[in-house]
Amino acid sequence: AANTISTPITTAKLEIENSEPFARVAKARIERTYLAQIAKNVKEVYTAGECYLSVKLDLEAIEALQLQINVETVRLAILSGVKKLKDQHVAKMSKNKLRIFPIDTNRETMYFSLQALKQHLLKVVVKGIPQVERAIISKIENTNGKLHLLVEGVGLSDVMTRTGVVGTKTTSNHVMEVKEVLGIEAARATIVQEIQYTMGKHGTSIDSRHVMLLADLMSCRGEILG
Numbered sequence: 001a002a003n004t005i006s007t008p009i010t011t012a013k014l015e016i017e018n019s020e021p022f023a024r025v026a027k028a029r030i031e032r033t034y035l036a037q038i039a040k041n042v043k044e045v046y047t048a049g050e051c052y053l054s055v056k057l058d059l060e061a062i063e064a065l066q067l068q069i070n071v072e073t074v075r076l077a078i079l080s081g082v083k084k085l086k087d088q089h090v091a092k093m094s095k096n097k098l099r100i101f102p103i104d105t106n107r108e109t110m111y112f113s114l115q116a117l118k119q120h121l122l123k124v125v126v127k128g129i130p131q132v133e134r135a136i137i138s139k140i141e142n143t144n145g146k147l148h149l150l151v152e153g154v155g156l157s158d159v160m161t162r163t164g165v166v167g168t169k170t171t172s173n174h175v176m177e178v179k180e181v182l183g184i185e186a187a188r189a190t191i192v193q194e195i196q197y198t199m200g201k202h203g204t205s206i207d208s209r210h211v212m213l214l215a216d217l218m219s220c221r222g223e224i225l226g
Contacts, residue, residue, distance in 0.1 A: 008174040010159050012135075012149040013166040021066075023137045023147045026164035028066045030151055031135040032128040035074065035121055038062050042118055050101070051110060053118055057096040067127045071095055074126050081124035082117070129162075131155040157181045175224055184219050191215040191224075 012030070016022040040058045045051060055074075062069060075090050075098055084103050091099045100121065104113035132153040140146045151159055156177050160167035172178050173194055179187035192208075192215045199206050218226045 003176050005174055007152065008154050008172065008177065010151040010153075010156055010170060010172045010174075012151055012159050012162075013169040014148055015164055015166055017140070017146040017148065018144075020137065020147065022164065023149065024066045025068070026162065027135045027137055027149055028068065028127060029162050029164065030128055030132055030149065030159055032125050032130055032132050033065065033067060035078070035124045035126050038065070038067070038069075038074075038126060039122075042121060044114055044118065051114055052102070053100040053114065053121065054093075055098040055100065055121070057098075059096050069127055071098060074098065077126040078121065078124050082120055129153070129155045129158045132159070179224055184222055184224075187224055188215045188219040191218055 012026070014023055014026055035055070038058055038061050040056045041054075043054045043056075045054050057071060057074060071092055071094070075092055078090050078098070078100065079085055079087065085100070089101045089103065091101075093099050100117065102110060102113040102117050104110055106113075132151055132155055134152050136150045136152075137147055138150050140148055149165070154174065154177055156170070156172045156174070159165060160170045160181075171193070172190070175187050175190050175194070178190045192211050195206070195211050195214070196208070218224055
């Protein structure tokens with residue numbers, strides 16, 4: 001088992017499995033969303049006395065993505081995401097506009113500071129788990145249209161504790177992360193599950209006792225070996 005894998009996938013069971021709107025809201029709480037995705041524009045403004053960045057939020061996009069955020073939560077996300085910014089640097093102008101002032105007030109370097117700040121702002125995570133690259137709403141096989149979320153990226157503990165997700169029935173294919181979050185027994189069960197799933201997809205069946213023996217050998221010392 002590797003410490004990092006190419007595609008860590010967490011399968012999140014939803015509290016309401018037959019509702020797509022509910023699934024979309026749960027997805028929005030998990031999948032990371034950058035400021036660049038919900039901003040109509042980020043303009044540089046220069047006047048005789050000051051310069052700043054004007055951010056206009058796309059309220060229609062926010063509603064369509066079921067993000068449940070507003071200008072104040074975005075302001076707080078900016079303050080959290082750009083460490084050097086203080087409360088006085090980010091001003092709320094209206095329900096969809098923010099004004100961000102640069103930290104550096106030196107006239108000779110202010111232009112470059114504003115450019116750097118602009119690039120940093122666009123990468124601020126305003127909603128979701130920063131480590132999660134994306135989340136997909138998927139139908140569960142052999143069920144009557146029931147839905148769950150397939151979450152790409154690490155952050156098992158964060159996904160498990162999100163509102164709308166049944167944490168006790170949420171699984172991951174990342175054995176090492178499962179071991180860190182849930183312990184060695186859960187990691188052993190994950191090894192068994194992943195081997196059986198992978199071999200089954202290739203049309204091959206293995207006696208479950210052999211798989212369990214392999215999982216026992218990999219986890220018997222309290223660490224994942226192999």
